[in-house]
Amino acid sequence: xxxxxxxxxxxxxxxxxxxxxxxxxxxxxxxxxxxxxxxxxxxxxxxxxxxxxxxxxxxxxxxxxxxxxxxxxxxxxxxxxxxxxxxxxxxxxxxxxxxxxxxxxxxxxxxxxxxxxxxxxxxxxxxxxxxxxxxxxxxxxxxxxxxxxxxxxxxxxxxxxxxxxxxxxxxxxxxxxxxxxxxxxxxxxxxxxxxxxxxxxxxxxxxxxxxxxxxxxxxxxxxxxxxxxxxxxxxxxxxxxxxxxxxxxxxxxxxxxxxxxxxxxxxxxxxxxxxxxxxxxxxxxxxxxxxxxxxxxxxxxxxxxxxxxxxxxxxxxxxxxxxxxxxxxxxxxxxxxxxxxxxxxxxxxxxxxxxxxxxxxxxxxxxxxxxxxxxxxxxxxxxxxxxxxxxxxxxxxxxxxxxxxxxxxxxxxxxxxxxxxxxxxxxxxxxxxxxxxxxxxxxxxxxxxxxxxxxxxxxxxxxxxxxxxxxxxxxxxxxxxxxxxxxxxxxxxxxxxxxxxxxxxxxxxxxxxxxxxxxxxxxxxxxxxxxxxxxxxxxxxxxxxxxxxxxxxxxxxxxxxxxxxxxxxxxxxxxxxxxxxxxxxxxxxxxxxxxxxxxxxxxxxxxxxxxxxxxxxxxxxxxxxxxxxxxxxxxxxxxxxxxxxxxxxxxxxxxxxxxxxxxxxxxxxxxxxxxxxxxxxxxxxxxxxxxxxxxxxxxxxxxxxxxxxxxxxxxxxxxxxxxxxxxxxxxxxxxxxxxxxxxxxxxxxxxxxxxxxxxxxxxxxxxxxxxxxxxxxxxxxxxxxxxxxxxxxxxxxxxxxxxxxxxxxxxxxxxxxxxxxxxxxxxxxxxxxxxxxxxxxxxxxxxxxxxxxxxxxxxxxxxx
Numbered sequence: 001x002x003x004x005x006x007x008x009x010x011x012x013x014x015x016x017x018x019x020x021x022x023x024x025x026x027x028x029x030x031x032x033x034x035x036x037x038x039x040x041x042x043x044x045x046x047x048x049x050x051x052x053x054x055x056x057x058x059x060x061x062x063x064x065x066x067x068x069x070x071x072x073x074x075x076x077x078x079x080x081x082x083x084x085x086x087x088x089x090x091x092x093x094x095x096x097x098x099x100x101x102x103x104x105x106x107x108x109x110x111x112x113x114x115x116x117x118x119x120x121x122x123x124x125x126x127x128x129x130x131x132x133x134x135x136x137x138x139x140x141x142x143x144x145x146x147x148x149x150x151x152x153x154x155x156x157x158x159x160x161x162x163x164x165x166x167x168x169x170x171x172x173x174x175x176x177x178x179x180x181x182x183x184x185x186x187x188x189x190x191x192x193x194x195x196x197x198x199x200x201x202x203x204x205x206x207x208x209x210x211x212x213x214x215x216x217x218x219x220x221x222x223x224x225x226x227x228x229x230x231x232x233x234x235x236x237x238x239x240x241x242x243x244x245x246x247x248x249x250x251x252x253x254x255x256x257x258x259x260x261x262x263x264x265x266x267x268x269x270x271x272x273x274x275x276x277x278x279x280x281x282x283x284x285x286x287x288x289x290x291x292x293x294x295x296x297x298x299x300x301x302x303x304x305x306x307x308x309x310x311x312x313x314x315x316x317x318x319x320x321x322x323x324x325x326x327x328x329x330x331x332x333x334x335x336x337x338x339x340x341x342x343x344x345x346x347x348x349x350x351x352x353x354x355x356x357x358x359x360x361x362x363x364x365x366x367x368x369x370x371x372x373x374x375x376x377x378x379x380x381x382x383x384x385x386x387x388x389x390x391x392x393x394x395x396x397x398x399x400x401x402x403x404x405x406x407x408x409x410x411x412x413x414x415x416x417x418x419x420x421x422x423x424x425x426x427x428x429x430x431x432x433x434x435x436x437x438x439x440x441x442x443x444x445x446x447x448x449x450x451x452x453x454x455x456x457x458x459x460x461x462x463x464x465x466x467x468x469x470x471x472x473x474x475x476x477x478x479x480x481x482x483x484x485x486x487x488x489x490x491x492x493x494x495x496x497x498x499x500x501x502x503x504x505x506x507x508x509x510x511x512x513x514x515x516x517x518x519x520x521x522x523x524x525x526x527x528x529x530x531x532x533x534x535x536x537x538x539x540x541x542x543x544x545x546x547x548x549x550x551x552x553x554x555x556x557x558x559x560x561x562x563x564x565x566x567x568x569x570x571x572x573x574x575x576x577x578x579x580x581x582x583x584x585x586x587x588x589x590x591x592x593x594x595x596x597x598x599x600x601x602x603x604x605x606x607x608x609x610x611x612x613x614x615x616x617x618x619x620x621x622x623x624x625x626x627x628x629x630x631x632x633x634x635x636x637x638x639x640x641x642x643x644x645x646x647x648x649x650x651x652x653x654x655x656x657x658x659x660x661x662x663x664x665x666x667x668x669x670x671x672x673x674x675x676x677x678x679x680x681x682x683x684x685x686x687x688x689x690x691x692x693x694x695x696x697x698x699x700x701x702x703x704x705x706x707x708x709x710x711x712x713x714x715x716x717x718x719x720x721x722x723x724x725x726x727x728x729x730x731x732x733x734x735x736x737x738x739x740x741x742x743x744x745x746x747x748x749x750x751x752x753x754x755x756x757x758x759x760x761x762x763x764x765x766x767x768x769x770x771x772x773x774x775x776x777x778x779x780x781x782x783x784x785x786x787x788x789x790x791x792x793x794x795x796x797x798x799x800x801x802x803x804x805x806x807x808x809x810x811x812x813x814x815x816x817x818x819x820x821x822x823x824x825x826x827x828x829x830x831x832x833x834x835x836x837x838x839x840x841x842x843x844x845x846x847x848x849x850x851x852x853x854x855x856x857x858x859x860x861x862x863x864x
Contacts, residue, residue, distance in 0.1 A: 009037045010053055010057075013053055017030060036056070037052075037053045098374070099374065107371075109744075111426045120338070123267045123268065123339070127204045132303070134301065134334055135332050136332075137150055138328060138329050139326075151175075151295065152295050152297040153289065153293045159317055160314065164314065169202050170297070172295050172297055174294075175294070176192075176271075177276075180249070180718065192272040194277065194281035195275045195276070196216065197216045197217045200216065200259070200261075205262075207260070216258070216275065219277050220280060221257075222276050223258060223259040224273070225261055226260060227273060229242055242260065243258065245257050269338045290322050291321075307331050317329050338353065352734055353734065356734065360745075366749075367506075367749050370506055373503045436740050503800075505803050506749065507746075510750075512805070512829060512833045513742060513812055514742045515832060516829060517735070517739045519823045519829070529666055530610065530666025531609050532693075533724045535693060536608070536692070536724035538689050538690060538691045538723075539689070539720060539722065540690070541688055543716055543717040551713070552713045559702055559705040561694055561695045561697075566606075567689060568600045568688075569688055571727065572666065574668075574731075579594060582649065582650065584639065596679070597679050597681065598668075598680050599683045600683075602682070607692070608691070610663050610666055615630075615659070618682045626684075627658075629657045629680065631661075634676060635677035639677075671820060671822070672818060672819055672820060692706065754840055772789075797838060798838075805833075808833075812825060
């Protein structure tokens with residue numbers, strides 16, 4: 001493009017202006033625009049100049065556009081259309097309020113869902129090198145089953161650093177750690193991790209003090225968040241020389257502070273308050289074995305590196321050094337860690353959050369469609385009242401395009417008012433929404449594209465809602481309109497009924513979906529887990545407690561509100577330890593079979609409320625029980641033991657024990673997973689968590705006694721406890737949010753649908769007022785007239801239910817199949833949904849139909 005052409009502005013804008021500006025005015029308007037464009041390009045840059053050129057061109061187009069024949073009258077017509085639209089809205093208050101309120105509700109919902117989706121998709125996007133950052137994962141298999149793991153062995157990181165120059169930086173990290181921090185009088189447990197020296201170079205954590213490449217270079221160094229710095233050094237920590245000071249972490253270890261970082265934002269997948277040098281983590285562990293995987297590994301690739309090719313190149317890196325199973329390494333984009341990190345049998349699957357994003361995107365689109373359907377239906381129903389107006393306007397020369405523009409402006413004005421009201425509702429209800437979805441979304445933090453998305457929703461709704469009514473109303477013929485015998489044609493009637501039916505199909509689906517989600521959540525909360533999770537308090541068995549377990553237990557049991565104390569290696573509702581190395585006489589097993597293992601102390605079954613199926617529990621007067629086992633019913637079924645008591649089982653190749661009892665199955669994981677075979681072994685010295693059963697009426701006093709006893713026996717550790725049932729319910733936090741959102745969507749959608757029905761009934765009542773009056777004079781009953789006004793709509797609701805039920809069954813059954821344990825989609829659900837929808841329909845229209853049915857017939861017959 002030549003320099004001269006560059007100074008003429010965007011070609012498309014010039015072409016549009018040339019179509020609407022008279023030839024004689026080209027030089028006057030285009031010349032001035034192009035001079036201004038050149039000045040802006042010289043002072044403010046090309047991008048700003050092009051943008052402002054388009055703004056000026058649009059202003060001119062608004063003034064000139066009247067499809068050439070009415071250019072000079074366009075601005076007058078524009079003001080006239082707006083004024084007329086406003087007067088019509090004021091005149092038809094019921095119609096306007098129904099449309100504005102319905103549209104504003106749907107737009108508010110759309111905005112809130114967009115905020116939620118935007119927040120979920122924003123996870124980890126603040127990292128500058130996110131497109132080059134990957135996490136090293138592995139698919140490992142025993143036989144045919146493929147499992148995807150996040151843990152990597154240390155030798156893998158060494159080999160990647162030495163042999164693959166495509167990797168620019170690399171950082172090992174531990175899994176999340178909870179450690180005790182102490183400085184002067186402040187003693188607390190904090191959450192963080194160990195990480196390699198390049199951790200702060202790969203990721204864009206905001207260091208306020210310290211150099212990213214140096215803060216973790218040496219052992220026994222720590223980087224604190226601003227919250228921890230303030231907590232341990234006071235609110236004026238920034239004025240003190242915190243860097244270089246030491247802080248005690250653990251029982252005796254002193255770490256030197258080398259940096260401070262801004263608190264990790266909520267939309268980060270990795271959450272931590274401190275980072276320790278990985279050297280201190282590695283020196284206490286056996287890290288030389290290729291199959292000892294207990295670390296996580298993040299890499300930053302060089303520019304222009306083909307990640308897929310590198311992922312294929314490192315696939316067999318670990319397999320060359322291990323036997324007995326395969327472990328295929330691969331690179332997984334870090335930016336997919338939050339939404340797309342689920343795998344099934346070695347293949348990526350739709351993650352729970354991404355699945356709900358898709359579901360809610362579809363739902364909110366359907367809710368906006370419901371509002372648009374309301375608008376279209378009301379406009380079609382109102383056409384009989386406006387037929388004479390349209391006929392007169394056509395007689396005096398109004399063309400169809402001008403009429404269509406008028407009706408479209410009415411739609412735009414309605415949507416504009418609805419958008420303003422929706423924005424007010426968005427700002428007002430945002431704190432409530434944050435509580436609902438358990439987030440901290442702020443409108444001030446939203447990127448510009450989100451506001452453009454809001455505007456796009458408004459424009460899209462205006463076009464979706466207003467296009468057909470504008471075309472339909474402007475097509476009304478002159479004579480039928482003037483002679484008042486205009487009738488809606490069959491195709492339009494069919495379309496209107498179809499829109500009503502579609503609207504209630506959506507509403508029916510939302511009701512059934514909301515009921516199903518609610519029933520599943522209640523099922524999870526109330527299902528017998530095979531153990532009693534209520535009133536169980538637990539906390540780590542750490543510090544001095546391990547060596548004084550019996551004395552600590554005896555002191556705790558002195559309180560009448562504590563009925564039992566035991567300990568375990570894991571939370572019984574989240575058992576993760578397993579082994580593929582096991583055997584017994586006559587075993588027939590597949591290579592991918594595995595058993596879960598749990599280590600417990602005496603009284604574990606009693607405290608947890610786990611029942612025996614056969615045999616006995618571990619007993620203190622039987623010393624040999626420390627090499628014996630309990631098994632669950634699932635293992636009994638899996639092994640096929642005719643008589644399990646006394647049966648020998650070998651685990652890990654050389655640990656042999658006898659089965660002394662069989663416990664009834666209990667849920668050892670979330671409801672997404674089936675109950676697995678499990679071995680319970682007695683090893684008191686290897687347990688890490690203390691569990692206490694408390695009495696409901698004495699809970700507060702029991703907790704006070706527990707805290708006081710804990711401080712007496714373990715003064716160097718802060719007391720922090722958890723409730724077993726609360727931790728269990730935390731597993732389904734995303735489902736609880738989904739349930740609350742689904743309920744809100746359903747209520748809003750039903751409100752919008754009922755408003756639309758009310759509007760249709762009002763218009764139908766006005767159109768049939770004379771017919772109703774004649775029928776009343778001839779003796780028709782009030783009930784009969786109410787049936788006359790509402791029967792067509794009730795038929796549409798019944799038809800909609802007939803369509804919505806099978807669709808809802810298929811979609812909700814697919815959602816339920818994500819759970820290994822779930823409710824059944826019975827007839828009661830559909831009956832309840834159908835009854836609720838019919839009841840709401842009758843409730844929304846009965847008031848007005850009764851009002852019409854009981855009105856004075858003389859008044860309507862006397863009026864024209």
